[in-house]
Amino acid sequence: MKSSSKKNILLLILALIIVITPLIFKGGSEFAGADDQAEGVIEEINPDYEPWFESLWEPPSGEIESLLFSVQVAIGAGVIGYILGNMKGKKQVASDR
Template sequence: MSNKWKNGLMLLAVILLVVLPLLLVNGEFGGADDAAEGVITEIDPGYEPWFKPLTELPGETESMLFALQAAIGAGVIGYSIGLLKGRQDRRKLNDQKN
């Protein structure tokens, strides 16, 4: 199988991974913090949190910060994998010369 076909199939897989959950999931996406708060309120309606947030960020800002965090993490992981692969290739090249 040629690289064009492999790349095309990978691109199709990525598109499906992005689009299918958006089409198949009905409802609102919520975070783990909101879900935990709901469960705690059900168990103990009088519960008061120990700490209050310093600021209340709008939902768009929270989403942007989360996406930024994910992008930075993906960049670090991608850079690390590329660095290790480059070192491995360089070692193989040096071993072939010797």
């Protein structure tokens, strides 16, 4: 086996461990976003608090909100991947000269 494929398999196993470990310890339930947690704490501290700003648009469902977040993540990953690939390609071209 090549060194790079061993490295890839090791990284895949590490990624699986990172993903599965919190599910085992937390039980896979009640993962809430930071916004929801902050709202709960604010309500505990000051039950009469009224937000000074409302969202311009609220997604009609949680599924659509998750979809939009996933699209945002995919676009960000694509941009980062493009930049890293471009940098590596420029480095490789420079070393071939």
